[in-house]
Amino acid sequence: MHYKDKAGPNSLEYADRLAIPFPVQINGQQQMKKALSDPRETRFSGGRSFTTYRFDTPDQYTLPQATGAATVETRLSYDDPSAVNSMRFMLNSGIWKVLSLSLFDSVRRSMLYNPGDGNSHEVVIETVGTDGVGIRKRTKSSIIDPLGQTHMTAAGAAIQVERALGLRDAIVAPSGLSFPEQAQGLPQLLGSLREMGVTIVGE
Numbered sequence: 001m002h003y004k005d006k007a008g009p010n011s012l013e014y015a016d017r018l019a020i021p022f023p024v025q026i027n028g029q030q031q032m033k034k035a036l037s038d039p040r041e042t043r044f045s046g047g048r049s050f051t052t053y054r055f056d057t058p059d060q061y062t063l064p065q066a067t068g069a070a071t072v073e074t075r076l077s078y079d080d081p082s083a084v085n086s087m088r089f090m091l092n093s094g095i096w097k098v099l100s101l102s103l104f105d106s107v108r109r110s111m112l113y114n115p116g117d118g119n120s121h122e123v124v125i126e127t128v129g130t131d132g133v134g135i136r137k138r139t140k141s142s143i144i145d146p147l148g149q150t151h152m153t154a155a156g157a158a159i160q161v162e163r164a165l166g167l168r169d170a171i172v173a174p175s176g177l178s179f180p181e182q183a184q185g186l187p188q189l190l191g192s193l194r195e196m197g198v199t200i201v202g203e
Helices: 009-015 059-067 081-093 095-099 102-112 149-165 186-195
Strands: 022-026 029-033 040-043 049-054 121-130 136-145 199-202
Touching: 022 059, 049 081, 081 095, 095 102, 121 149, 136 149, 149 186, 186 199
Parallel strands: none
Antiparallel strands: 022 029, 040 049, 121 136, 136 199
């Protein structure tokens, strides 16, 4: 993620929860993790490598529910390592806990909400498991949006609206609770993303 990415107020609400531990599923068991913990190197497109850290997103709940995956983790990185390092220092030292008091709302939010012109945004998806005949497989794909994180989020939201309303011949989601990961007609959905300028590549 670009440190000076374009961002809306909702991104502030996400970042405002950084000090709150969140549940993740590891080997079929739920564990509590802290934001920006467990650093790990991740390779992105073009041979670039960045240190990524745990981050709280709904995917860590919806993916196990929709797919039966035993372990799911989402991670975050910025193209400016100093931004993550500064935030990790404040979290680990207890400074962020003090800044989380309502007295410091304006200070904290001025630090978190600092949108800029934006840059390309990339999501790396790594999967490990066994196929239908028991052969162990590892796959890696990238979703890249040159217009940035906000555009990728808007594109994904538009596709879910089309799915809910049956627009553009999208397969309508069944009534009741439904997760995006359960969507039918994956080739059509990926085609819609590409039409909106999003690139999807796999190894």
